[in-house]
Amino acid sequence: MINEPCVITVESVSKRFRLRAPGGQTLKSAALDMLRAHRKREDLWALRDISFRVRAGETLGIIGANGAGKSTLLALLAGTMQPTTGRIQVRGTISSLLELGAGFHPDLTGRENVFLAGAIMGIPQRRMRERYAAIVDFAGLEGFMDQPVKHYSSGMYIRLGFAVAVEVDPDVLLIDEVLAVGDAAFQRKCLQRMGEFRRRGKTMLIISHDLAAIQAVSHRILFLDHGRIMGDGEPSEIIGQYEAFWRRQNSQDLRREWGTKDVVITRVEFMDQSGRPCERFDWGEAVTIRIHYEARRPVENPVFGFAVCDEQGRLVHGNNTQNEGVRLARIEGPGVVVLRLGSLDLARGGYLFSFSVHSWDHRVNYHRLDNHFPIAVDCDKPFEGCCYIPCEWAVPGLHPGGQEKGAGPCT
Amino acid sequence: MGLCNDIVRRRELLGMLIRRNLKIRYKNSALGFLWTLLAPLSLIAIYALFLGLMRFPVRLPMLVTGIFVWQYLAMCLGDSLHAIVGHGNLVKKAAFPRIILPLAMALANLTNFLLSLIVVGVYLAFAGASLPHLGWMPAVVLTHLALSVGVSLLLSSLNVFFRDLEHLLSVLTMAWFFATPVIYSLEEVAGRFGAGWMTAYFANPMAGIVTVYRHALVGAPLPGGTALALSFAVAWMVLVAGVVIFQRLQPRFAEHL
Incomplete structure (x- = not known):
C-alpha cells in the first residue's frame, strides 16, 4: 500500500468558525455592528494546521472527543465547507455517508428519492437505473419504494441512505458515525459491505466513537483533539495513546491534593516485576510501588495508605499500613515506603491511584494525593466487572477429558 | 464560465430538482396546476372589484396580463427565501454547485408561469385581443427570467446571513x-410626469417588462426606446449582480445554516 498513489492530500489545513450571538445575525444586528467601533467576535478554530495523506485502498479511522474537529474534517473533504487556510486535494469520486438520507424529500417516494440522491452525488441517471435493484435489495425495502419516505421509519430511512451511498460505488467513502445506527443485522450487513469495499481496494475514512470497531476496520488511525493531530499511525498504538490521553485528562478532574504537609509524599514510582518503571500493566502482574516521603518535623506513628479507583472515580480497593499491621514508629527527614501488590486482578482499562499519609488516629491528614497516579491495565481474560476473583469451575459427574480446566468465562 | 460548465455538468440534478419542485407544488394531484391559478385569479377579482367601486377605469385584459406577469416575480421573491435555508441539510451534507437550488426554484416557477400564460392567451383570444406582437415574447420572457433569477440569487444568499x-x-x-x-396602465402615469421622469420610472425593470408583455399580448403602446433599453439593461444587470454576490457568499453557506 506504501506504493499506491495518494487519493487524499491535506496540506496544513485550518478551519475557523466565527461564533455569533445565539439566534444568528440579522440585518438589525449587522447595522448596529457597523455603528460600533469594536465588533465583538469570537473565533473558534475547529482545525489547526492539519496535514496528512491517504493512499488508495487505505482505510483511515478518525477518533477524538466531541468537538475535536472530526466532522469538520469530513465536511472539508466532502467539499461542503471550504478550509480557511491550506489545501485539500481529492482524486476520484467521493461519496459520503454524512449525507445518509440528507437529500431525501419527505413528500417524494423512495424510488424518486433514490434517483434524486444519485443526482445530488453527481451519479448519471443511467448508472442509477442499473444500480436501482441492488439498492432496493440492500436496503431490504421491496414493496415500500413507491411510498413517500415520510411514511418510513427512521431505520428504513437510514437503510435506504446507506444503500444509496455504498451502491453508487464511489472511489472514496466517508463514513460519519454510522456504525451506531440501524439494528444489529443491518449493522452486520454494513460492516460486511465495508469489508468488501476495503478488499476491492477502495479508500474509506471512518469516524466512530466505537474504538473496538474502528480498530478492527482501519489500517491507520488519526487522533484529533481540539483541531490538532495528536497521533497518526498504527491502530492499536494510536488507540493506546488515545486511551492514555483520556486517562490523563480524566485524572486531572478527579485530582486533589490536601493536608497539613508535616509529612509530604514527594514522589511515587510504579515498577513492574523486573523493577522497570512502568505505567501499563498486564492482568495478574505484580506491581511494586515506591513512595518517597519527607517528614518536615519528627512524626510519631504515621499511617501510609493507598486507594485504587476506576476512571469514573469509583473506589475499587483501598488499604493502609495500619490495617496490615505495619507500624512506623517515628519518621523524620526523607525516606521511602515500598508497597507490593501481588497480582493486579483488574479488568482492562485505566485506574487512578491515591496515596496518603495520616496520623494513627486518622485525625490529622499530613498529605493526601487523591487520584494523582494513572495506570493502565491490559487484560485479555474475559470476565465481567472491574475486579477478578480467582475461581475454578467444576461439574461433578462429567468426564474430565472434554473439559479444559478453568477455561470457561467466570460469568 | 466555470460556473456555466458546472451547471451544464449537473444538468441532471437541475432537471430533477425542477421536476421535484413542480411535483411537490402540485402534490401529484390532477387539479394541482389549477390550484396555482387560484392566487392570481383571486387577485384579479379583488382588484377588478375594488377599482370598479373606486370608479377607476378597469381594462380586464390589461389587468390579467399585469397580474400574471407580476405573479411570477412574486413567487420567486417568496420562494427564494427558502431556496437555500430550506435545504440546510442538503447544503451542509452534500457538495454540488449551490446555485442550482435557486435556479431550479426559478425555473420550476417559470414552467408554471408559461403554463398559466397559455391559459391567459386563451382567455385573451376569447376576450377579443388578437395577440398582436408575439414576436416580442422570447426577448421579454428571457429578460423576465433573468431578473427573477437575479433577485432570487440575491435574496436566497442574503437570507442565509x-x-x-x-x-x-x-x-x-x-x-x-x-x-x-x-x-x-402606462398612459395613466404618462400624463402626470414629464418625459425625464418617465425615463427614470423605467429604471424599475418590471415597468418595461410588464409594458412589453402588454404590447405583445394586448397591443398596448410601447414606451420610448431609451426607457425600454433602460428597463431591460437593469434586469440583466440584476442577474449579473445576483450571480456575483451569490458566488461570493456561497462558500460560507454550510457553516451558517
Missing part, C-alpha cells in the same frame, strides 16, 4: 408592486 430579511421583503415587495404598472 440575515434571517430578518423576510420582514423587510414584504414591505419592499408591496412598494415594488405599486411602482410597476400592474393595476394601472
